[in-house]
Amino acid sequence: MSKINFTSAQHVEIEFEVATLIERIAAYIIDTIILSVYLFIVFMAVGFQDLFENFGTWLFFMLLLAKLPWILYQPVMEYLTGGQTIGKMALGIRVLKHDGERVGWKEVLLRWLMRGDFLWISASYFVLLIPVWNVFDAFIVSLSNRQQRIGDMLAGTIVIKNKSRQRYKLKDVLKIKSNENYEPTYLNVIQFTDEDMIYVKNCIQHRKKYKGKEIDDLLIRLSDETAQLLGLTETPKERIKFLETVLNDYVVLTR
Secondary structure, eight states, X not given: OOEEEEEOTTSOEEEEEBOOHHHHHHHHHHHHHHHHHHHHHHHHHHOHXXXXXXXXXXXXXXXXXXXXXXXXXXXXXXXXXXXXXXXXXXHTXXXXXXXXXXXXXXXXXXXXXXXXXXXXXOOSGGGGHHHHHHHHHHHHXXXXXXXXXXXXXXXXXXXEEXXXXXXXXXXXXXXXXXXXXXXXSOGGGGGSOHHHHHHHHXXXXXXXXXXXXXXXXXXXXXXXXXXXXXXXXXXXSSHHHHHHHHHHHHXXXXX
């Protein structure tokens, strides 16, 4: 299974699995079904018979109410949601730039152009090129190490599974600290997860290793949010010591 690593601005390495061809096809099918249901509902609301009796009305209707939503669905959804359509949401996948950043209009539009959906605006036989191009794209994805279609390669994007996989094991949590005689300070730390605590641990380690405003701001936000979740009225002034105490409390209370 192909994977990709992104390093955040805070120097935290995060690993994602690349979406498979099957997942991408499934997302595409879901989107197509949704759009088809939309067309059916609109047709039923307007009435098939009235549309066919007046060709001018039919053509105008098809252009504005039917074709444009179908054509613009993917780029608009991916831009507004940060790389997802409804189908991608259902499959838990999204489009990102190669560096892990959110896709912008440039990437979204280039991917859209290379998918050929704009050909639906035509009333000619050009629309028959769309399924042919989709099959060719699927073939390219199957050959790509990162499961990229041509549009992804040109736009510098990759489709990944939403859930990140940070490099840690349960034993890493246990290495934080454990003391049988230790008296926990924050008893409700049990609401957190192992992944939460590893993230806190990584942030502390990177703060000790790297200096800079970005990592300082991250630590401030992290300690403030942690204090809020613990029900504290204010964040302790010694933020690193506070987070280390939270880590120790978590280990003692959950192991």
